[in-house]
Amino acid sequence: MLFRAQLALVEKGYENYQRADEDAQALLERFPGSQLKAQALAVRTDIAWELRRFRTAADYASQLREALAAGDTRRQIGVLVADAYFRSGDYRNAADAYSAAMREPPAAMASGVLLFQRVLAEINVEQRPGGDTLYKAAQSLLDEAAGTPGIDIVHRWQAEWNLARALQARGQTIAALKRVERLTGEPAAATMPADLYVRMAWLQARLAFEAGSPAETVRLVDALLARLQTPALATLAGSLKDDVTSTSSLLKAQALLAFDEPRPGAAREGLELLKKLREDHPKSDSAAYSYIVEADYYAARDAIVEARRLLTKLADDDKTKTNPYAPFALYEAALNAEKQAHYDAAVLLIERLVQEYPRSELVFYARLKQGDLQRQLNLFGDAQRAYEWLLNNFAGHQDAVRAEFGLAACHYAQAAIDPSHWEAAEARYERLLDRPAVPADMRVEAGYMLGHMLAQRGHAARAQEVWWPVVNMFLLDANRVSELGANGPYWMSRILLELGELWEKEAKLDQARQTYEMILQQKLPGESLARQRLARFNPGGSRP
Structure with missing residues (x-):
């Protein structure tokens, strides 16, 4: 069975893989104590890997490692376990497995390689909502590695590069800059491969600019551009040299434009540098x-x-x-x-x-902006077509709801001329209000517009039936009021003000008073208007 499984594995192909896996599984089930157990598990691991079922490969490789005697093969399989976890996206288990592999590294594998992979796994662990934006675990690993014999400096610098870029992406510019400054200040920096040193020096200048230090940025760029001309960087590939030269010149120009006031003439110098950049690297x-x-x-x-x-x-x-x-x-x-x-x-x-x-990728937002602009020009028919085009072509876009709002607004604006647009607008706003996936502030806005349209058409009772559930759901529910965001309070206030007006017209003054008082109690926009209206019920002064 094992020979047949190994032969099918060599022949490749999904059907052969399936037969090989079945044979290996049968051997393990019938002869659990067989001396061929490790070889059968190796077959199942190889098949899972070839089929890109990396989580399964990690499980089989873990079993294989346990079945092997201590030695270099067992250590190699430990690295395979870590790689399989990493490729499956299970970065926590990958980091732990790389940690175990670093304690018992295979003879032919540099410890720096394992460090690089472990740091990358730790970075990926935190690249999730709520993750540690400072990547403390990765920083600690690299701090420790700086003084550990056997960790080669090249892989350590490559890991530092990944960490610095990750910190930069999470807005931790100062932390990233400090790490890069420490690296480039190491005595061994001068012996680094040319490409790695140049990339790190450029990153240092970029981080200095993002940290708000344009003068330091100019100094670092000048030093980098000068070093590019030295024999020490003669081995640098021409394409990389050109790329670094052009991007560094652009960065220097940005820095010069950024500190024109404290350095007279800096802006002129920066603009001239931009022109020269276009001439030298068109x-x-x-x-x-x-x-x-x-x-x-x-x-x-x-x-x-x-x-x-x-x-x-x-x-x-x-x-x-x-x-x-x-x-x-x-x-x-x-x-x-x-x-x-x-x-x-x-x-x-x-x-x-x-x-x-x-x-x-800008087409969606461009067409959305086009519709918004056409509405400002009162070209509601053109705007309607723009929004409909978006909904037909980008129905699954994360901001498609904005196009739906724009389309509803177009129907509402055209309703005075063509009454058929009333029904279309009401239907749009009703769907937006009822959809749980729509952000709360937008649902409140949709609720306001739907009730407002109903009230305009003389359907006061239906407007109240729309508005009051919105108030209950998003204002009176203490667990949801925080969902209103930046715009929700404005639209909620408009609901309460118009709802109060309807109560007043129906001589339901207690309900009207309570509605206006909600604006004061919840500190919503329109407090002064609410006080004015409350004064009508209490001539001696409005309620606090």
């Missing part, structure tokens, strides 16, 4: 992004026309429609046009983005 990503950097500089100083010119030039120069920054440039240009109230121009820029870059 096909680089940094050259393309330099237009966006320069446009941001002008936009921040209300030079919107120049900002738009630079952004549209970036898109104009992209003849092949492959520049990854061009869609963003068009989107930014549209936002700048919106700031100037040039809504027609903004709509045209967005349409260009959608037509020229249909696969861009």
Whole structure:
């Protein structure tokens, strides 16, 4: 059975794997004490690995390790267990398995490799909601490794790179910068492979910029650019050297633009450097992004026309429609046009983005912005088509609900001309209100709009039937009031104010008073208006 299983494993293919696994399983079940147990488990491990069932492979490899006598093969299988856990996404067990492997490393495997993998697993463990943003476990491991004999510096630096980038991504810029500064200050830094040293030096400069130290950024970039010209970095690949040179020049320009006030002439120097970057490295990503950097500089100083010119030039120069920054440039240009109230121009820029870059991730948000702008231009029919296009093409998008709100608003705006839009708007708002997956503040807004429309059409009782459950669900339920977010309180206040008006019209003054008092008790927007209305019931002064 074992020979047949091994032969089927060599022949590969799903059916052969299935037969081999069945034979190995049969051997283990019929002869649990067989001397061939380890070989059978090895077959099952190999099959699970080949079929990319890594969690299963980890289980079989763990059994295989226990079945083996102490020795190098057993230690190798321990690493396999860790790798299988890692590939399955079970990073906690992977980190523990790498830890065990580091205590008994295989003869042919450097301890630095295991350290690198263990640190990477610890980082992944914390990259979940609520995870440790400082990655203390990974930091502790690397701090200990710095003084441990047998841990090679190259793998340690590579692990430090991963940790620094992870810290940077979680907003822990200062912590990342301190670690990188310590590394580049080590005596052994000068002996590092050229590519690794250059990447770490660039990261240090980038982190200094993000930490708000433009002067230090300029100093670090100048030092890096100078070192690129030395014999010590002669072995650096030409493509990497060009990439580091261009990205470093861009970073220096950003730093110069950032501290123009304390250093007179810095902005002029930065703008000149951006121009030189485009001349020296015209096909680089940094050259393309330099237009966006320069446009941001002008936009921040209300030079919107120049900002738009630079952004549209970036898109104009992209003849092949492959520049990854061009869609963003068009989107930014549209936002700048919106700031100037040039809504027609903004709509045209967005349409260009959608037509020229249909696969861009910005298409959804661009079309959404287009619909919003068309509503501001009172082009509700065009806006309606934009939102419908989004819902037809991006129904599963995380922000599709915003398109649904826009579409409901379009129907509401057109209802005065075409009464059929009333039903469409009411249906949209009702669905948004009833869907638990819609954020609470949006559900409250939908509830307000639905009740408001009903009240407008003289259906006061139905409006009350809509509004009061919304108040009960999101305001009076202490467990849910925190879900209202930033906009929910505004819409809740509008519900209460209009609900109070309806009670007053029906001479239900106690209910009206209680409704207005909720605004004061919950400290909602519109407190002054609520006090004014309460004063009508209590001429001597409103209730606190």
